[in-house]
Amino acid sequence: MELVRTVKIDDPGSLLEVAPHAGATLWLRGGDGMVAWGEAARFEISGPDRFDLARRWWRRFTAASRISDEVERPGSGPIMFGSFTFDDGPGTSVLIVPRVVIGRRDGIAWKTTVGDPEEPPRVPWARLPHVDWRSEPGARARWHSAVSQAVQDIKADRLEKVVLARDVRGRLAGSFDPRSAVARLTERFPSCWAFAVDGLIGASPELLAHRVGRDVTSLVLAGTAWPGGAHTLVTPKNSVEHSLAADSAIAVLEQYCDTLDVPTPHVLRLANVTHLATMITGTLRGNTDALALAGRLHPTAAVCGTPTHPARELLRSLEGLDRDRYAAPVGWQDSRGDGEWCIALRCARVSGQELRLFAGCGIVAGSSPAAEWQETEAKLGAVRDIFGVREAVGSF
Numbered sequence: 001m002e003l004v005r006t007v008k009i010d011d012p013g014s015l016l017e018v019a020p021h022a023g024a025t026l027w028l029r030g031g032d033g034m035v036a037w038g039e040a041a042r043f044e045i046s047g048p049d050r051f052d053l054a055r056r057w058w059r060r061f062t063a064a065s066r067i068s069d070e071v072e073r074p075g076s077g078p079i080m081f082g083s084f085t086f087d088d089g090p091g092t093s094v095l096i097v098p099r100v101v102i103g104r105r106d107g108i109a110w111k112t113t114v115g116d117p118e119e120p121p122r123v124p125w126a127r128l129p130h131v132d133w134r135s136e137p138g139a140r141a142r143w144h145s146a147v148s149q150a151v152q153d154i155k156a157d158r159l160e161k162v163v164l165a166r167d168v169r170g171r172l173a174g175s176f177d178p179r180s181a182v183a184r185l186t187e188r189f190p191s192c193w194a195f196a197v198d199g200l201i202g203a204s205p206e207l208l209a210h211r212v213g214r215d216v217t218s219l220v221l222a223g224t225a226w227p228g229g230a231h232t233l234v235t236p237k238n239s240v241e242h243s244l245a246a247d248s249a250i251a252v253l254e255q256y257c258d259t260l261d262v263p264t265p266h267v268l269r270l271a272n273v274t275h276l277a278t279m280i281t282g283t284l285r286g287n288t289d290a291l292a293l294a295g296r297l298h299p300t301a302a303v304c305g306t307p308t309h310p311a312r313e314l315l316r317s318l319e320g321l322d323r324d325r326y327a328a329p330v331g332w333q334d335s336r337g338d339g340e341w342c343i344a345l346r347c348a349r350v351s352g353q354e355l356r357l358f359a360g361c362g363i364v365a366g367s368s369p370a371a372e373w374q375e376t377e378a379k380l381g382a383v384r385d386i387f388g389v390r391e392a393v394g395s396f
């Protein structure tokens with residue numbers, strides 16, 4: 001039985017600077033969050049039951065741990081980070097229990113250790129390497145025909161909305177250090193959740209499920225405008241797109257919450273795009289953990305469509321894409337069941353020297369293929385542009 005011990009520590013300053021090497025797990029927002037390293041346990045799963053299997057495994061892990069936690073806040077004590085696949089298959093979802101976690105939230109900082117880990121050597125940050133982007137002959141034509149087909153299906157009342165995505169691939173010309181990538185992402189997207197979990201890096205603006213005690217929050221985004229785009233944000237098309245996404249989250253959260261507050265949508269401004277956003281808050285009826293909520297919410301109509309099943313079938317046939325861990329829950333959970341699960345958007349999967357970026361957009365009856373292409377380009381810029389910036393921002 002391993003001892004999981006959390007102690008209060010002095011403010012560590014920049015959390016990113018504390019991460020000792022490029023293998024660290026990172027979860028940051030507005031300067032707060034957690035950085036973690038080492039692996040006390042790892043669990044890989046696939047299939048339609050992956051969320052339930054993950055929760056069961058996590059319950060067993062925490063039940064088998066001796067816990068000493070002098071902080072007792074969300075994220076203290078035993079914690080796992082996870083990244084799930086969008087689809088039931090192929091691909092594996094992963095949970096990681098780090099050996100060491102340094103966290104800070106609301107002015108309180110802590111260190112959690114599992115067992116008695118050794119201090120790893122500190123490896124200086126590596127600059128972000130140059131990326132050779134792969135040219136994709138025919139990608140634009142394929143996109144146009146997929147969006148046109150989706151619009152036809154929607155106009156023929158086969159479904160109301162489908163979210164179509166595409167990927168862009170590149171080859172890294174040198175070694176990749178997620179600390180450098182996340183530093184750039186947090187600078188450019190301070191209101192987003194910037195993360196590096198098992199080779200998935202990104203800065204997501206969309207919170208699928210956040211639970212602290214009985215309080216639940218879900219920030220639903222859908223409907224986008226971007227600089228140079230032909231449309232403003234508030235259009236009938238974007239409003240339809242947004243309300244379908246919000247409704248899909250509300251329909252699930254209603255089943256678990258005694259009270260639910262759904263304000264009118266607001267405008268979320270990011271560096272590259274603006275979104276319609278609805279911040280749903282609720283009070284849980286029972287003790288449903290954050291991952292259970294995320295698993296039930298996934299996939300919302302912000303990343304799949306309405307109704308869910310036909311949209312999932314259609315996107316599968318039109319995209320010709322393995323979404324891998326894009327557009328799926330990424331986040332963390334502690335032993336109390338509190339946690340923070342985002343939808344992995346504005347992200348890239350790094351494996352070896354290969355880099356794969358993803359972006360998608362909601363298609364409704366009023367969608368045009370050319371505008372939706374531009375929208376994916378604006379969204380892809382969130383990660384693509386960090387490779388174009390040459391100045392150092394951290395301790396290289």
Ligand SMILES: C=C(O[C@H]1C=CC=C(C(=O)O)[C@@H]1O)C(=O)O
Nearest residue numbers: 221222223224302359360361362
């Ligand atoms: C699917 C993505 O965005 C979703 C979140 C915000 C706005 C969206 C939209 O306007 O289409 C998408 O629903 C993506 O960034 O890949």
